[in-house]
Amino acid sequence: MTISDIARRLVHPGKGIMAADRPAPAFNELLAAGGSTVDEHSYRNWSQLLFSAPGLNEYVSGIIMTDEQVRMRDSQGDPLLEQVLAEGIIPGISPFRGLVKLAGSADETVGSGLDGLRERLAEYAEMGVGFTKWRAAFQIGTGTPSDYAIAANAYVMAQVAALSQEAGIVPIVEPEVMLWGDHTIETCFAITERVLARTFEALYLHRVELEGTLVKASMVLSGDECPVQADVDTVAEQTVKVFRRQIPAAIPGIVFLSGGQSDWHATAHLNAMNAQYDLPWALSFSYARALQRVPMALWSNRAENVPAAQAALHHRAKMNGLAAVGLWTDALENAAA
Numbered sequence: 001m002t003i004s005d006i007a008r009r010l011v012h013p014g015k016g017i018m019a020a021d022r023p024a025p026a027f028n029e030l031l032a033a034g035g036s037t038v039d040e041h042s043y044r045n046w047s048q049l050l051f052s053a054p055g056l057n058e059y060v061s062g063i064i065m066t067d068e069q070v071r072m073r074d075s076q077g078d079p080l081l082e083q084v085l086a087e088g089i090i091p092g093i094s095p096f097r098g099l100v101k102l103a104g105s106a107d108e109t110v111g112s113g114l115d116g117l118r119e120r121l122a123e124y125a126e127m128g129v130g131f132t133k134w135r136a137a138f139q140i141g142t143g144t145p146s147d148y149a150i151a152a153n154a155y156v157m158a159q160v161a162a163l164s165q166e167a168g169i170v171p172i173v174e175p176e177v178m179l180w181g182d183h184t185i186e187t188c189f190a191i192t193e194r195v196l197a198r199t200f201e202a203l204y205l206h207r208v209e210l211e212g213t214l215v216k217a218s219m220v221l222s223g224d225e226c227p228v229q230a231d232v233d234t235v236a237e238q239t240v241k242v243f244r245r246q247i248p249a250a251i252p253g254i255v256f257l258s259g260g261q262s263d264w265h266a267t268a269h270l271n272a273m274n275a276q277y278d279l280p281w282a283l284s285f286s287y288a289r290a291l292q293r294v295p296m297a298l299w300s301n302r303a304e305n306v307p308a309a310q311a312a313l314h315h316r317a318k319m320n321g322l323a324a325v326g327l328w329t330d331a332l333e334n335a336a337a
Contacts, residue, residue, distance in 0.1 A: 002212065003165055003168060003169070003170045003209065003211075003212030004209070004211040004212045004252065006090065006130045006131065006170045006212070007131075007170045007211070007212050007213065007214055007252045007253065008252050008253075009061060009090060010061045010062045010090060010130075010131065010170065010214060010253065010255075011061070011214065011252055011253030011255065011281075011282035011284050012061055013282070013324070013325050014059065014321045014322070014324055014325050015058075015059055015060060015061040015284065015321060015324065016059070016060065016061065016255060016284040016285035016286060016287070016317075016320055016321065016324055017060065017061060017062040017063070017064060017092070017172075017255050017284070017285065017286040017287075018050065018056075018060050018062075018063045018064070018286075018287065018288075018291055018292075018317070019064045019133075019257070019286050019287060019288035019291075020047065020050050020051075020063050020064060020065055020066075020069065020288070020292075021064040021065055021066050021069075021093075021094035021133070021288075022066075022288065023066055023068070024043040024066075024068060027042070027043055027046065028042055028043065030296075031046075031296070031301060034296065034297060034300070035300075036299075036300040036301045037301055038301070039301070041075075042301050043068070044072060044073075044074070044075070045075070045301065045303075046296070046299070046301075047065075047069050047072055047080060048074045048075065048080060049295075049299060049306050049309060049310060049313075050063070050292070050295075050313065051063065051080050051083060051084050052074075052083060052310075053310040053313050053314060054310060054314065055314050056087070056089070056313070056314065056317060057087045057088050057089050058314075058317075058318070058321070059314075059317035059318050059320065059321035060089060060317055061089065061090060062089060062090040062091070062092050062130065062131060063084055063089055063090075063091055063092060064092040064093070064094055064131075064133050064172075064286070065081075065091055065092060065093055065094070066093075066094060067093065067095070069081075070091065070093060070124070070127060070129065081127060081128065085128050090130040090131060091128060091129050091130060092129060092130060092131040092132060092133055092172070093124050093129045093131075093132055093133075094132070094133050094134070094135075095113055095117060095120055095121070095124075095132055095134070095160070096111050096112075096113050096133070096134050096135055097111075097112045097113035098111075098112055098113075099111060099112070099135075099137060100112045102148075102149055102152055104148070105146065105148060105149055106143070106144070106146075108139075108144060108145060108146060108148075108149035109137060109149075110136070110149070110152050110153050110156055111134060111135060111136055111153065111156055111157075114156065114159060114160070117160065117163055118163055118166070118167070121163055121164060121166075121167035121169060122167050124167070124169065125167045125168050125169055129169060130169060130170060131164075131169055131170040131171070131172055131214070132160065132164045132169055132170070132171050132172065133171075133172040133174055133216060133286075134156070134157050134160040134161075134171070134172070134173060134174060135174040135176060135216075136153035136154075136156070136157055136174065136175045136176065136195075137176050137178055138150065138153070138175065138176065138177050138178060138191065138195055139178050139180065139181070140177065140178065140181050140183045140187060140188065140191055140223065141181065145191065145194075145195070147194075147198075150194060150195055150198045151198055151202075153175065154175070154195075154198040154199045154201065154202035155202050157173045157174075157175065157199060157202065157203075158173075158199075158202035158203050158205065158206035158208060159206065160173075161173055161203060161206065161208045161213060162206040162207065162208055165208060165209055165212055165213075170212055170213065170214060171208070171212075171213055171214075172213075172214045172215070172216050172255070172286070173199060173203070173213065173214075173215055173216065174215075174216035174217075174257065175195045175196065175199050175215075175217070175218075176216075176217075176218045176257060176259065177191050177192050177195060177218045178218070178259065179218070179221055179223065179224050179259045179260045179261070180223065180224055180225075180260070181223035181224070181225060181226075182223050182225040182226050182227075183222070183223040183226060184222060184223070184226055184228065185220060185221060185222045185226075185230040185234065185235070185238055187223075188220050188221055188222070188223070188238075189220050189238050189241075189242055192218070192220055192242050193242050193245060193246055196217075196242065196243075196245075196246035196247060197246050200246065200247070200248065210248055210250035210251050211250050211251075211252065213251060213252075214251065214252065214253050214254070214255060215247060215251055215253075215254045215255070216254075216255050216256070216257055216286050217243070217247075217254050217255075217256055217257070218256070218257055218259050219235055219239045219256060219259070219261075219269055220235060220238040220239040220241075220242055221235055221259075221261070224260065232265070232268050232269055232272050233272055233276070235269050235272070236269060236272035236273045236276060236277070239269070239273060240273055240277050240279065243279075243281075247281065249280035249281065251281050252281060252282060253281050253282035253283070253284060254281050254282070254283050254284075255283075255284045255285055255286035256269075256270060256283070256284070256285050256286065256287070257286060257287065257288070258285075258287045258288065258289050258290035260289070261290065262290075263290050263293060263294065263316060264333075266285070266287060266290035266320070267290070267319050267320055267323045267328055267333070268323075268328075270283065270284075270285055270320065270323040270324065270328075271322070271323035271326055271327075271328040273326075274323065274324060274325060274326035275326030275327075276326075282324075283324065284320075284324040285320045285323070285324060287316075287320065290316070290320070291313060291316045291317060291320070292313065292316075294312045294316065295309040295310070295312045295313040295316070296309070298312055319332070319333055
C-alpha cells in the first residue's frame with residue numbers, strides 16, 4: 001500500500017482520527033485533576049479502554065499513539081498495537097518529544113525529537129505504524145507568532161514529513177494556531193494564512209509528496225477571551241476561505257484538532273464546512289478532548305465504568321463521523337445521547 005493509499009484511507013468518508021497521544025505523566029495529571037485515583041495501571045487501563053471500544057472502527061480510521069502505547073500490553077498481556085491493527089484501524093505515532101524554547105525568541109517554541117528520528121521511524125514502520133503526527137504551536141499575542149518562529153517550525157515539520165515518507169509512513173503536519181487569547185477571528189485568519197503559507201513552502205523545499213500527506217489544522221476562531229465570538233457559519237466560512245488560499249488540492253485531507261473547543265462546537269463547525277461547501281480535500285477530525293472528555297469523566301479509573309465510557313466514546317465518534325460528511329444535526333445528537 002502506498003502512502004497516498006494510506007492517506008486516503010485515513011480520511012475515508014465518515015471516518016476520522018482519534019488522538020490518544022497524551023503522554024502518561026500529562027494523562028495522570030489530568031486524571032488526578034478530575035478527582036480520580038491515579039495508580040500504576042491508570043495509563044494502560046485508559047489506553048486499553050480507548051483501543052478496544054466496541055464498534056470504534058465504524059467511525060475511526062486511525063489512532064495517534066505514544067511510543068509507550070505502541071509497545072504496551074493489555075491487562076491480559078496481549079499487545080495493544082496488534083489489537084488496533086486487527087480492527088482495521090491504522091496506528092499512528094507521535095515521535096514529537098515536546099515543545100522547547102526557540103533560541104533567540106521571546107518565549108516562542110519549536111518541537112523537539114529530531115535526534116535519531118530516521119532510525120525510530122524505520123522501527124515504527126516495521127511494527128505496522130502507518131502515519132506520524134508532528135505539532136507546532138503558535139500563540140497569538142503582541143508580536144507573536146514571529147516570522148522567525150513560523151519559519152523555524154515549518155522547517156522542522158517539513159523535515160519530519162520528509163523522513164516519514166522516506167520510511168513509507170504518511171506524515172500529518174500540525175501547525176496549530178492556538179485558541180487562547182482575546183484576538184478576533186480576523187486576526188486568527190491572518191495568522192493562520194501566514195502559518196499555512198510558510199508550512200507548504202517548507203514542504204515543497206523538502207520534496208514532500210503532497211498526495212501522501214495530511215494536515216492537522218486548527219479552525220479559524222475568535223480567541224477564547226474575545227468579547228465577540230464568531231458564530232458557526234462564520235467559523236466555517238473563514239476556515240474554508242483560508243484553506244482554499246493556502247492548502248493545495250493535492251492534499252487528500254485535512255483533519256481538525258479540537259483545540260479547546262466544546263464537544264458541540266467541534267462537531268458543529270466540522271459539519272457546517274462539509275454541509276455548505278464543495279471542497280477539494282476531505283475535511284474530517286483528529287480530536288483528543290472532543291472525543292475523550294466525557295468518556296474520561298464517566299470512567300474515573302473504575303473498571304465497572306468501562307462499558308459506559310466506551311459507549312460515550314462511540315457516540316462522540318459517530319457524531320463526528322456524521323459531521324465529516326455533513327450529516328450531523330442537533331436532533332441526531334440529542335436522540336443518540
